[in-house]
Amino acid sequence: MASILLIDDQDRTLALCQRALPQHRYLGPARHWEEASAQLARGGVDLVLLDVHFDIDAEHLLGWSEGMSASALERLRRRQGLEILARLRRAHSELPVVVMTSQEELPLGPGDRIEEEDYTYFLDDDYLDASSLEVMIAGALSASLAEEVDGPIYWGRSRQLARLRRRLDVWSRGALPVMLLGPTGTGKSLVARHFVHPRSGREGPFVSVDLSTLPRDLMAAHLFGSVRGAWTGALTDRVGAFEAARGGTLFLDEVANLSDDAQKLLLSVLQEGLITRLGDTRERQVDVKLVVATHEDLAARVSEGTFRQDLYMRLNPAAAVVLPPLVERGLDWGRLVRFAGERALARPALAGLIDSYRRLAGVDGEGASLVVGGAPPEGSGTLMFYLSHRAMRELRRHTWPGNLRELTMAVENALLFTLAEHLELAGRGPSVLQVRPKTVRELLRLEQRGVGAPSSGGRALQVVVQAEDGLNRVSQSLERQVFLQLYSEEDGDFARMAQVLLGDGTHARKVQLRFNQLGLKVRDLKAGR
Amino acid sequence: MSAAADPELVALVGRLRHDLGRYMAFQLRAVGDGAPHTLLCEALRADLLQTRRGPAGVERAVDLWDRALPALERSAARQLQPFEDLRREMERVRSCTDLLERGALSPPQALAGRKAALAAADALRALHTRLREA
Numbered sequence: 094m095a096s097i098l099l100i101d102d103q104d105r106t107l108a109l110c111q112r113a114l115p116q117h118r119y120l121g122p123a124r125h126w127e128e129a130s131a132q133l134a135r136g137g138v139d140l141v142l143l144d145v146h147f148d149i150d151a152e153h154l155l156g157w158s159e160g161m162s163a164s165a166l167e168r169l170r171r172r173q174g175l176e177i178l179a180r181l182r183r184a185h186s187e188l189p190v191v192v193m194t195s196q197e198e199l200p201l202g203p204g205d206r207i208e209e210e211d212y213t214y215f216l217d218d219d220y221l222d223a224s225s226l227e228v229m230i231a232g233a234l235s236a237s238l239a240e241e242v243d244g245p246i247y248w249g250r251s252r253q254l255a256r257l258r259r260r261l262d263v264w265s266r267g268a269l270p271v272m273l274l275g276p277t278g279t280g281k282s283l284v285a286r287h288f289v290h291p292r293s294g295r296e297g298p299f300v301s302v303d304l305s306t307l308p309r310d311l312m313a314a315h316l317f318g319s320v321r322g323a324w325t326g327a328l329t330d331r332v333g334a335f336e337a338a339r340g341g342t343l344f345l346d347e348v349a350n351l352s353d354d355a356q357k358l359l360l361s362v363l364q365e366g367l368i369t370r371l372g373d374t375r376e377r378q379v380d381v382k383l384v385v386a387t388h389e390d391l392a393a394r395v396s397e398g399t400f401r402q403d404l405y406m407r408l409n410p411a412a413a414v415v416l417p418p419l420v421e422r423g424l425d426w427g428r429l430v431r432f433a434g435e436r437a438l439a440r441p442a443l444a445g446l447i448d449s450y451r452r453l454a455g456v457d458g459e460g461a462s463l464v465v466g467g468a469p470p471e472g473s474g475t476l477m478f479y480l481s482h483r484a485m486r487e488l489r490r491h492t493w494p495g496n497l498r499e500l501t502m503a504v505e506n507a508l509l510f511t512l513a514e515h516l517e518l519a520g521r522g523p524s525v526l527q528v529r530p531k532t533v534r535e536l537l538r539l540e541q542r543g544v545g546a547p548s549s550g551g552r553a554l555q556v557v558v559q560a561e562d563g564l565n566r567v568s569q570s571l572e573r574q575v576f577l578q579l580y581s582e583e584d585g586d587f588a589r590m591a592q593v594l595l596g597d598g599t600h601a602r603k604v605q606l607r608f609n610q611l612g613l614k615v616r617d618l619k620a621g622r
Numbered sequence: 623m624s625a626a627a628d629p630e631l632v633a634l635v636g637r638l639r640h641d642l643g644r645y646m647a648f649q650l651r652a653v654g655d656g657a658p659h660t661l662l663c664e665a666l667r668a669d670l671l672q673t674r675r676g677p678a679g680v681e682r683a684v685d686l687w688d689r690a691l692p693a694l695e696r697s698a699a700r701q702l703q704p705f706e707d708l709r710r711e712m713e714r715v716r717s718c719t720d721l722l723e724r725g726a727l728s729p730p731q732a733l734a735g736r737k738a739a740l741a742a743a744d745a746l747r748a749l750h751t752r753l754r755e756a
Contacts (some may be wrong), residue, residue, distance in 0.1 A: 103675060105648055105668070113652060146640055148676030171637070194640075223652055 113223030145174030275416030278496030297341025323372025
């Protein structure tokens, strides 16, 4: 059951919905924006059904002014729903809105254009039909629920990641190995531990081995175990990672670093399901879900001859899951920052400092929350951190070579520094702690020393190219990064972006068109700043 | 004069499509052909006798039609087939409205009234589309 707010000057839609779709709870109808706004402020609304034509008194119309002509007033009434829609999109950008008309019937003037954006839906037909309305409501609600969080993993709400999550869900349950690809810091280890392992249906432990930190000559012993005397200094029998993970999941991070010996032994395990400890003659049965990850191009390593092709094929490359770099997750930006902040606030180190500050400053409540973007929050007696639009812009400007890992650390550091700045000031402090843009800027500058920014002063971009990626996908990925960086740097001014890209600010429309073609949406970026 | 050259005509038919076409068939679309006579009459009363409800009061479908008709007859719309269909169906709606107001609507007449209202709404939509695309 969903709570649906009707914004409509008539009662008949409510009656139709109550009769045809009794499984939902209906609020309203709100007769105009003020009533709708008050209802929305009370919370608990899952979806809005919005009429377009409002035959209501002039003073309740958005956009009405004294002295307006009768014809202008009539036009305003006929398009009042669009005025309300604009307010809804600004104030509640993620709330699904079903506009109760078809796009064809929208009362648009010459040159007006309205796009079907995320979370805004139009009927296929302007004549309300209960079954099509039901389909539309179900679709809008399921799309709004597409934002997925699995423990410490934020999948976001892009279709690309939703698809990837669904595929990974299937492969996690199967017996074949799972291969996770993507740049460093994109969350491969988190995905293996908190997504694949719980879905594998295995009750054994999750064991993780980072092959980039193991000496190559000890790798095989570490993975497959050894018996006393297998080599000088092997004083006792030793259980390897495969045996330790029996009945569970073994995660091999940076699998491209596998030594030749270990590659051969791993192939044998994948073929036979048996291991032999180094120095031993006895074969042991192992039953583990294998997950491997790398930021390297394994197919290229196979071509170079530094990774065995037969092993590569056994690792199930056809089902590889590629986690995208942070710069390609532009549409989820604001939520990713909020997610990282909430996780940081829950960590014991920061929680301890927060308690100290609350006692010192005389702030009530427990813990703290993070407000990202929008207007500064009112003090409500509990502790809040506020990342302003400007502070978010500083974060957006960064190139994030370390991806999610780097973002998480940067947000945690920003909160920590902000808290420390206030702790130094003795006496009663504010309950809303604003993270200063300067704090963010300085933190990122410290982080960036030696990494990220190219020495030439150009633009740093990242792209992970997989075996079957077409050039079109690669170039679009790079283009999206350039556009997202420029959009942030130029405050969303397409004329200035056109000046940078084309050397001519009059081509703003051209730039905006390409921006849209790349699937970037201004409203999402504004909401996520 | 071609219909495409008259944006006011497109706007007029667009308004009629909303005020008349949409609400003249609002409940009638939901009740279905097999609905009991009382339910069908209730839907006919709501859709045909209280088609437009606003600060200015309540208007019947035929009132809205009568107000728009002179302008339509003077326009290029009169040359289009959907307009002829609309005019014919609205006369059937008028007959149904008279019977409904006199409380003399038989079950077959109620079904015919529903059919006419839906057909008129469809003709209005077709007329608007033709004018927009012309």
